[in-house]
Amino acid sequence: MIQYKQLASEVMSDIDTGKISPGHKLQSVRDFSRQHQVSMTTALNCYHLLIERGYAHSRPRSGYFAQKPMLDIARVPLADFVPVTSRGAKYHFAVSQHPLATAQLSQALLPQAELAKSASRVFKTPRLHQLHYGAVTGHESLRRALAGHYSEQGFKFTSDEIIIGHGCLDSVRMALQVTTQPEDTVVVASPCFPGLLSILKSLNRKILEIPSSNQGIDLLRLESIVKEGRASALLLTANFQNPLGHQFNNEHKAAIAELANRYHFPVIEDDVYQELCFSGGLPLPIKHWDKGGYVLWCSSFSKTLCASYRIGWCLPGRFHRAMEDKRRIESLGVNMPLQLVLADFIASGNYRKHIKKLQVCVSQQIREYRHFLYTQLGANAAFSQPEGGMVLWCHYPGLDSFELAKKLTEYDVIIRPGGLFSTRDFYSEYFRLNCGWPLDEKRKQEMELLCQLLTQQKQNETNV
Numbered sequence: 001m002i003q004y005k006q007l008a009s010e011v012m013s014d015i016d017t018g019k020i021s022p023g024h025k026l027q028s029v030r031d032f033s034r035q036h037q038v039s040m041t042t043a044l045n046c047y048h049l050l051i052e053r054g055y056a057h058s059r060p061r062s063g064y065f066a067q068k069p070m071l072d073i074a075r076v077p078l079a080d081f082v083p084v085t086s087r088g089a090k091y092h093f094a095v096s097q098h099p100l101a102t103a104q105l106s107q108a109l110l111p112q113a114e115l116a117k118s119a120s121r122v123f124k125t126p127r128l129h130q131l132h133y134g135a136v137t138g139h140e141s142l143r144r145a146l147a148g149h150y151s152e153q154g155f156k157f158t159s160d161e162i163i164i165g166h167g168c169l170d171s172v173r174m175a176l177q178v179t180t181q182p183e184d185t186v187v188v189a190s191p192c193f194p195g196l197l198s199i200l201k202s203l204n205r206k207i208l209e210i211p212s213s214n215q216g217i218d219l220l221r222l223e224s225i226v227k228e229g230r231a232s233a234l235l236l237t238a239n240f241q242n243p244l245g246h247q248f249n250n251e252h253k254a255a256i257a258e259l260a261n262r263y264h265f266p267v268i269e270d271d272v273y274q275e276l277c278f279s280g281g282l283p284l285p286i287k288h289w290d291k292g293g294y295v296l297w298c299s300s301f302s303k304t305l306c307a308s309y310r311i312g313w314c315l316p317g318r319f320h321r322a323m324e325d326k327r328r329i330e331s332l333g334v335n336m337p338l339q340l341v342l343a344d345f346i347a348s349g350n351y352r353k354h355i356k357k358l359q360v361c362v363s364q365q366i367r368e369y370r371h372f373l374y375t376q377l378g379a380n381a382a383f384s385q386p387e388g389g390m391v392l393w394c395h396y397p398g399l400d401s402f403e404l405a406k407k408l409t410e411y412d413v414i415i416r417p418g419g420l421f422s423t424r425d426f427y428s429e430y431f432r433l434n435c436g437w438p439l440d441e442k443r444k445q446e447m448e449l450l451c452q453l454l455t456q457q458k459q460n461e462t463n464v
Contacts, residue, residue: 138164
């Protein structure tokens, strides 16, 4: 990312999170340039971008002052409905390499040179343990590196508690298999990432959707379902859920963990976006409050490093032995040399540096996509306000998002229609965009096309 944009993104994040209060006088351009060791031109460009985005204003002979954006961007509405058990995903979900479709990062944001150095160190002197199957729970060096990485940020566990898998979805699948049986019902928060719905359908599990709220999920409904024995497990994301991008507060997370332990009710936590936190740091998962081992925490490197590595992990709690046995039967473990490369990358400190930089970049990209859509669509649309992750959930009244997606494919542009995110007839007026690619000229052209089609649809409705 260009330096002045990165600096502006940091200031915008501080204003969004309250570290800088509206009305607070910002540093002079000269002091700002000195503190950050940048040129006056870079500092000026940073402040000009803050003004353009609505995060600052200037007063003659007084300087620059922070403010909240004046854009009246409507918050995306959340559905409310009575939970009813269904048989699974209604539509087929397929991974696409188009930048607006699948939630993944641009190659330009990946630390390829640093990863190559880690690989060089590992493969320079191959050891015997790289050539054998190794422990089915994963290589000790990676498990130890992950335990150290998270423990330093307040989420503590030991290397013996973790099991390495083939990506986050693989860990989620195994967690479902060791906690539930075919025909069991699993609760999910709606809207729900279609990849999870597809896994549940492939495992022949029934699905019970609970409406999402701005705080998380409806805990009263959830406890009622658990007490009545209407479900066997809960599958959800508490940190930057795909597609909403919101984060449960700590009280909400602790309440879910307490419910899981009180009723001996398994909670499978997909936390793959945890480290893409726009306010910096590491938000704690539900697992942090788990006292009895009923929360199975799953994550991976797919959203922070490289999706193709397919290296993930799970803290399965009291289900550790069952998951270890299943891993042994299925694949005798996971790619050992690649585990060693990633362990070296973490131990070198490069992973922590990469995450810190990535949080700023993706946060800025999300803002740019939202700003672009708002300037094109105005009050006709509403957008999610992600606190992390890399996707944007958009609402356009009267939209048939499947029809929109179909028209866009004629121009080789792919988005995710909202209907994919439910097993029921919800979210036809919604669509999801990946913001993991910078909003360059190519993306702007595609976004302009999307907005043109939406505007045309609105005009056609008005003329009818």
